[in-house]
Amino acid sequence: MSLDFRKIRKDFPILDQQVHGKPLVYLDNAATTQKPQVVLDKVEEFYLKTNANIHRGAHFMANETTEAFEEARETVRQYINAGERSEIIFTHGTTESVNLVAFSFGEAFVSEGDEIVVSELEHHANIVPWQLLCERKKATLKVLPFDENGVLKIDELDGLLSERTRLVAMNHVSNTLGTINPVDKIVEIAHKRNIPVLLDGAQGIAHYPPDVQKLDCDFYVFSGHKIYGPTGIGVLYGKRKWLDQMPPFMGGGEMISEVKFSGTTFNELPYKFEPGTPNYIGAVALGTAIDYVQSLGVDNLAVREQELLNLATAKLKSIEGLRIFGEAENKVGVISFEIEGIHSFDLGTLLDQLGVAVRTGRMCTDPIMDHFGVPGMTRASFAFYNTEEEVEALYKALIRIKGMF
């Protein structure tokens, strides 16, 4: 199927505007993606017609809302092919999902002298919760390094694992370098030693959704806002066998089955991990966003993003003094770079003035900055709604800025 991306772009009304008097060129999609009209409509329609708290009323709207919320759970389940609906837990986002596992899995399975393995390629959201866990339990954090192209040294993974390793936590796709990690190999290596694996799918979910049963990962986490859905909603997929054994992360309403001062019993999955009023409208709209990308075909979108990535890579490489960080063979539409002699803050400020929105700085990945010995980088990240003209606008802006130094 060949899609008309110019037409599809019109689904995203926010893109059609000017900033600083210039047409907006939005190349910060790895930070957050824009929302198609159907998602915006869903949020509005829900507040206008259906809103009621879930699971808590016998009335019409409460039932409608509860049903929509559970349908959204089913949409997510299908999207990543989880075995059962109750393995899909709604959270506020990737960060909360990782923290939930770090706490609850940690409580159940990690003790003094144990080890957790992460990679050098991680977002802080997949480092700091493990550091906190290790501090709490007097466990040790071990780190799998990456090579000069930004590719994980997967051959060293097995050597890092031991009888004391309780969990391996790595990202599916790097937000800074764009590297698509060999998650199947990571799972295979860890599982040979019966070590569970958590995958941070924040950057993977929109482009290469996993089949979690086939992949056999134990946890997969992501944020709705990175897959054209709303902010404040995210997902934790976890295998039932782990989730059942993990104590709750937070306490409150909905997550209990019976509360007595002599002792409380907890609700079943997934509610055990969803205390309080969840962001049910966020969840419903996330379901709409997933339906939207599936209606276009996720594979088609990934192909389009690769086209833009290839074009942009070639263009940027033709600029003298420009260095691209992360040149893995398998990467998503993310290019982090520096131009010799120009600080990323200056580059970002001037690009912004020319209407081009990029990310600059350390991108919540200090270890990657330290690896390359740079104070920061500039990152252009593409979504399928970006155009060749926008790649050209980025290129021209960079040339103009270079001339100012």
Place this chain on the structure above:
Amino acid sequence: MTIEDIQQEIIEEFSVFEDWMDKYAYLIELGNDLEPIDAKYKIDDNLIRGCQSRVWLHPEKDGDKILFEAESDAIIVKGLVALLLRVLSNRSPKEIIDADLHFIDDIGLKQHLSPTRSNGLLAMVKQMKLYALAYEKLSQQEG
């Protein structure tokens, strides 16, 4: 010249630019012209860490005035640092404490001093005022 006079002078200088990119080009020029901070002061103790860029600031008492040296790793920030030094360096503690820095707003660069732009500039101004307060306290005790 008073702090207010210098601010007016800067506002005048920037008034000739119609295009924003020209303003930035001028800031880059100012940044390039700024004397680098003495290497012995470019140390972590003098570092003001922004998330996006870093600023080093060193105060020196010179009679009843405070001389500041400062630098940044980002050139636009350095240009703004140069402007701040022009306004606030070589002034008495009281002048520094009382200074109302409206010129940044007037030349349209206020966003660079907002707390959401963590480039170290806002922290630099705060730090300069803190040094001024400290020096004033010291001189009161001595006096």
